[in-house]
Amino acid sequence: MGKQALLVISFGTSYHETYHKTIEAICRDLQTAFPDSDLFLAYTSKIIIKKLKKRDGISVMTPAEAMAQIVADGYDSVICQTTHVINGHEFYGMLLELRPYLDQIPSIRIGRPLLSGHDDFERVTDIMLQQVPPLSPVDALVFMGHGTEHHANSAYPAMDYYLKQAGGRHIYMATVEGYPTLAEVIDRLKAEHIRRVTLVPFMVVAGDHALNDMAGDAPDSWKNQLIAEGFDVSCMVKGMGELPEIRALFSAHLQNADDLKELK
Numbered sequence: 001m002g003k004q005a006l007l008v009i010s011f012g013t014s015y016h017e018t019y020h021k022t023i024e025a026i027c028r029d030l031q032t033a034f035p036d037s038d039l040f041l042a043y044t045s046k047i048i049i050k051k052l053k054k055r056d057g058i059s060v061m062t063p064a065e066a067m068a069q070i071v072a073d074g075y076d077s078v079i080c081q082t083t084h085v086i087n088g089h090e091f092y093g094m095l096l097e098l099r100p101y102l103d104q105i106p107s108i109r110i111g112r113p114l115l116s117g118h119d120d121f122e123r124v125t126d127i128m129l130q131q132v133p134p135l136s137p138v139d140a141l142v143f144m145g146h147g148t149e150h151h152a153n154s155a156y157p158a159m160d161y162y163l164k165q166a167g168g169r170h171i172y173m174a175t176v177e178g179y180p181t182l183a184e185v186i187d188r189l190k191a192e193h194i195r196r197v198t199l200v201p202f203m204v205v206a207g208d209h210a211l212n213d214m215a216g217d218a219p220d221s222w223k224n225q226l227i228a229e230g231f232d233v234s235c236m237v238k239g240m241g242e243l244p245e246i247r248a249l250f251s252a253h254l255q256n257a258d259d260l261k262e263l264k
Contacts, residue, residue, distance in 0.1 A: 002075070002076030002077060003038070003073075003074060003075045003076055003077075004034075004036060004037045004038070004075065004076070004077045004078070004079065005037060005038050005040055005070045005073075005075040005077070005078045005079070006030060006031065006034050006037035006038065006039050006040065006078075006079055006080075006081075007040045007041075007042060007063075007066055007067070007070065007078055007079070007080040007081075008023075008026065008027050008030060008039065008040070008041050008042070008080075008081055008083065009041075009042045009043075009044060009063050009066075009080060009081070009082045009083070009094055010023050010026075010041070010042075010043055010044070010082075010083040010204075010205070011043065011044050011045050011048075011083070011084070011090060011205070012043030012044065012045040012048035012049065012052075012060065013048065013205045013207040013208075014048050014051045014052055014055070014207070014208075015205075015206075015207050015208075015211070018205050018206045018207055018239055019205075021206075021239065021241065021242045022083075022204055022205045022206070022239045022240075022241030022242055023041070023083065023204075023205060023241065025241060025242070025247060026081075026083055026204075026241055026247050026250055027039060027041060029244075029247045029248070029250075029251055030081055030250065030251055030254060033251040033254070033255070034079065034254070037079060038075075040061070040066045040069065040070060041060065041061070041066075042060070042061045042062055042063045042065065042066040043060045043061075043062065044062070044063065044090055044093065044094060046062065048060075049061075049062065062097070063094055063097040063098060064097045064098075064100075067097070067098060067101045067105075068101075070101075070105070071101060071104045071105060075105065076105065076106055076107070077105065077106060077107035077108070077109075078101075078105055078107070078108045078109070079109050079111070079254055079257055080098065080108065080109065080110050080111065080257075080260075081110075081111035081250055081251075081253065081254040081257075082094060082110070082111065082112075082113055083114075083204050083205075083241065083250065084113040084114070084204075085113055085114045085115055085145070085146070085155070085202070085203065085204060085240075086113055086114075086115050086148070086150075086152040086153070086155045086156075087112070087113050087115075087116060087152045087155075088148045088150040088152035088153070089148060089150050091113050091152075095110070095260065095263055098110075098260060099260065102260060102261060107259075108259075108260040108261075109257035109258065109259055109260065110257055110258050110259075110260050110263060111250065111253035111254035111255075111256070111257045111258075112253045112257075112258065113253075114204070114240075114246070114249060114250065114253075115155045115159070116253070120249065121155075121158060121159065121162045122162065123245075123249060124159070124162075124246070124249070125159070125162040125163055125166050126166070127243060127245045127246060127249075128143070128163070128202075128240075129163065129166055129167070129168055129171075130245075131200070131236075131238075131243070132168065132171060133198070135170050135171075136196075137170075137193075138193065138194055138195040138196060139170060139194065139195075139196045139197075139198070140170040140171070140172060140189055140192070140194040140196070140197050140198070141168075141170065141171045141172070141197070141198045141199075141200060142171075142172045142173075142174055142182075142185055142189075142197055142198070142199050142200070142222075143159075143171070143172070143173045143174070143200050143201070143202035144174060144175070144176065144199060144200070144201050144202055144203070144209065144210065144213070144214045144222060145159070145173055145174065145175040145176070145178070145202040145203070146175060146176055146177060146178070146203060146209065147175025147176050147177040147178025147179065148177055148178050149177070149178065153175070153178040153179060156173050156175050156178060156179065156180065156202075157173065157179060157180060159173050159202070160172060160173035160180065170192065170194065172185045172188060172189070173185075173202065174222075176209055176213055182222055182225060182226075186225075186226070186229055189231065190229075194231065195231065195232060196231065196232045196233075196234075197226050197231045197232070197233050197234075198233075198234050198235070198236060199214050199215065199222055199223060199226075199233065199234070199235045199236070200235075200236045200238070201214060201237065201238070201239060201240070202240065203239055203240060204239055204240050204241040204246070205239045205241055206237050206238055206239035206242075207239075210237050210239070211237060214235060214237070215235035215237050223235055
């Protein structure tokens with residue numbers, strides 16, 4: 001049996017505390033699930049890679065650099081798990097970085113992003129509803145998703161539907177860069193006569209978006225936009241990667257990894 005590399009690919013974070021709670025925890029759980037594989041970590045954000053190097057002297061590889069190292073180290077196969085939430089630009093850009101190495105490594109298999117099928121939506125719905133405190137008729141919870149112009153953004157309104165079908169009447173999904181927007185959710189909150197709102201990141205890592213765009217003190221943070229609209233607001237700054245059940249889903253995806261040659 002040849003050598004197998006376990007490559008974990010994340011957008012990345014420059015916040016050490018959330019790194020340990022999320023990305024590092026995912027790596028640890030995947031390493032436990034695949035004990036005969038050697039772990040490699042790569043980030044897709046070159047901005048974060050550069051910041052970590054300049055500020056902290058920490059070197060993190062890009063996916064291409066990690067694959068080059070894996071080839072140089074003589075591995076025969078790679079199992080790769082992304083920590084992305086949806087099958088969007090970041091995921092397909094990652095695949096493009098990996099494809100050139102198909103001629104050099106006989107087997108490259110890819111674990112899909114968190115939301116990649118109906119069963120994923122149902123499971124994530126159950127997991128996230130378990131994190132929701134009891135809500136009175138005037139309380140609501142709003143998840144902050146990233147969002148994108150890619151058609152995979154449809155996962156976010158779909159998630160909103162799944163949550164409501166499972167009983168989360170006053171649970172809403174909004175996105176930073178896609179649909180639904182916070183403004184659209186605010187209209188729905190007003191129509192439902194909501195007075196108190198809890199904000200929670202729907203992101204694997206509670207990094208810059210969660211700490212600043214959601215819970216920050218700037219006037220345009222989601223917290224302060226909602227306060228300006230008359231709502232009482234609280235924030236739960238906790239990345240989904242902190243939840244063992246979410247990490248188990250990533251492990252399950254890697255157990256059912258797809259051959260890179262077959263991914264389009």
